[in-house]
Amino acid sequence: MYEQFTKPILDYSIALVMFLLLSPVILLVSILLAISHRGNPFFLQERPGKDGKIFQIIKFKTMRDLTDVNGKQLSDYERLTLMGKIVRKTSLDEIPQLLNVLKGEMSLVGPRPLLPEYWTLYSEEQRRRHDVKPGITGWAQINGRNALSWEEKFRYDLEYVDKISPRMDAKIVLVTLEKVVKRHGVNANNYMTMEAFKGNVA
Structure with missing residues (x-):
């Protein structure tokens, strides 16, 4: 009952209030990033949501689109801008996802939406993380975030799916x-983002 009725209502109501309250911050960051990147301050990318349905996640763009002489994309460290680094450290890059919540594509709390190419790499058990809407934050994020291994991250995601409740949210x-205030767990060791999921070890 909570997941089907109460949670969507709470998500929409809280996201709307937060979006209105944070609109000056969103406008300011958008302008600063547009100047810093000399272009669009937003990053759009397809992600699988509930039941694997594809949607476009929206975040603040923190990296330049830079490649080497062979056309290969440079590392996150090399592409991350100074303004982008500030936005990431303060977790401001996640704020635009309030729009995804308002559109009903995401929840405030749930497993983080990962890349579409991971879908075929999941085990049947791991795929259960898509039984609920993805969230801006989640059980795995407060228990280690990018410092977790993929196995640990999926274990926390499935624990959330099985125990979802108002108290847990x-x-x-x-x-x-x-x-966010203490800036814990932003990076995984030397990676600016978590290392790509490469499937399960047999």
């Missing part, structure tokens, strides 16, 4: 706010 939101 409230706890995740509160701990997320604390971690």
Whole structure:
């Protein structure tokens, strides 16, 4: 009942209030990133949502589209701009996803939406993470975020799917706010983002 009725209503109501309150910040960051990147301040990318349905996630763009002489994309470290680094450290890059929540594509809390190419690499059990809407933050994010291994991340995602409740969502939101303030778990070791999922080891 909570997941089907109460949670969507809470998601929409809270996301709307947050979007209105943060609109000056969103406008300011958009302008600064547009100047820094000399172009579109937003990053759009396809992600699988609930039941694997594809949607376009929206985030603030923190990297330039730079490639080497062979046309291969440079590393995150090389493409990350100074303004982008600030936006990431403060987790401001996630704020535009409030629009995804308002459109009903995401929830405030749920497993993070990953790349479409990972879909065929999941085990049947891991694919259950798509039984619920993806979230801006989630159980895995407050228990290690990018410092977790993929196995640990999926284990936390499935634990959330199995135990989803108002109390659990409230706890995740509160701990997320604390971690954002303390800037915990932004990077995984030397990677600017988590290393790509390459499938399960037999």
